[in-house]
Amino acid sequence: MISRIYSVRALFHDLQVTGVSGFLGSHVIHQLLEAGYLVRGTVRTDKVALVQEGYASYGDQLEVIAIDDLINGDFTDALKGRASPEAALNAAIEGSLNILRQAEKAGIARFVLVSSMVAVRKPGDTSETGWTDKDWNSVTREEVLDGMRDEMFIYAAEKTLAERAVWEFADQHPHMDITTEETAVNPPFFYGPFAPGFRAPDATISALSTNSRIYALLRPDEPIPPFLLHRWRKRILMSGEWFSFKDAVEYIAEVRPELRDRLAVDARSAPATPQTSIDNTRAREVLGLKEMVPWRDTVLAAVDDLIKLEKEWASKGLTVQ
DSSP: OOOEEEEEETTTTEEEEEOTTSHHHHHHHHHHHHTTOEEEEEEOGGGHHHHHHHTGGGGGGEEEEEOOOTTTOOOHHHHOOOOOHHHHHHHHHHHHHHHHHHHHHHTOOOEEEEOOGGGTSOTTOOOSSOBOTTOOOOOOHHHHTTSOOOHHHHHHHHHHHHHHHHHHHHHHOGGGTOTTTOEEEEOOOOOSOOOTTOOOOSOOGGGGGGGHHHHHTTSTTOOOOOOOOOOOOEEEEOOOOOOOHHHHHHHHHHHOGGGGGGSOTGGGGOOOOOOOOBOOHHHHHHHOOOOOOOHHHHHHHHHHHHHHHHHHHHHTTOOOO
């Protein structure tokens, strides 16, 4: 659950991206490679060959480096089971800080942190007031460790406290000049098509990342969880329109009637979506984001790619676990 940090080495016009085998990371490096950048991507050892296979057509434009321990691992060269709540929190915070420390050794000073909307408000907060880049989830370490929290609460705490730690690091290291060059992007959950180079050879739900929530809608008996909220120094909030699982299965049934009989039963009675205003001003000003993809297009693209992947797994004799 470690907040992804994307570092930019302006001097050589290439970029270092962590977590390139994931749903978001694969989209990031695909767009960077298409734009002509030289990219260094880090993944765990067992994912190196998959990433190299997925982007083989780009040749030497992409270098893939294995790093298995984000907390103690050495990122200097790259840049030049289920854990307990405490272990997960430490991994999120110390993993992010270690990337920054190693970057400092390599003389790199420009970063983009991909945080999350859950670092802005606590999960379940449906207050009518607008969400802005000045808002923070008020979670504390003590709350995480009190033994009374669910996985979503802990995930939100990881994202929040890791982002706060990164900003504190920026304040404490003005010599790196990252206080004027750092940006944090705070999106909601990502849904939609997979990047062209994305690989998921094992038929497991976890391989689908947040698209697993869309895949759950395609499984009749799948229980659907309750709705979860998900200066050059900037926090950039970005979110399109929100939708409920009920909205999603009704739309899927309408445009993909052949899937009607396999849609999740529970989703048909899912609660309505809270009406919450997200301030996308910085996304428009800094990123030039004119409009968000409509949720119906996003869901349909995700469904079509998931069905395609499901058929690919079936051709290999694999059953989704």
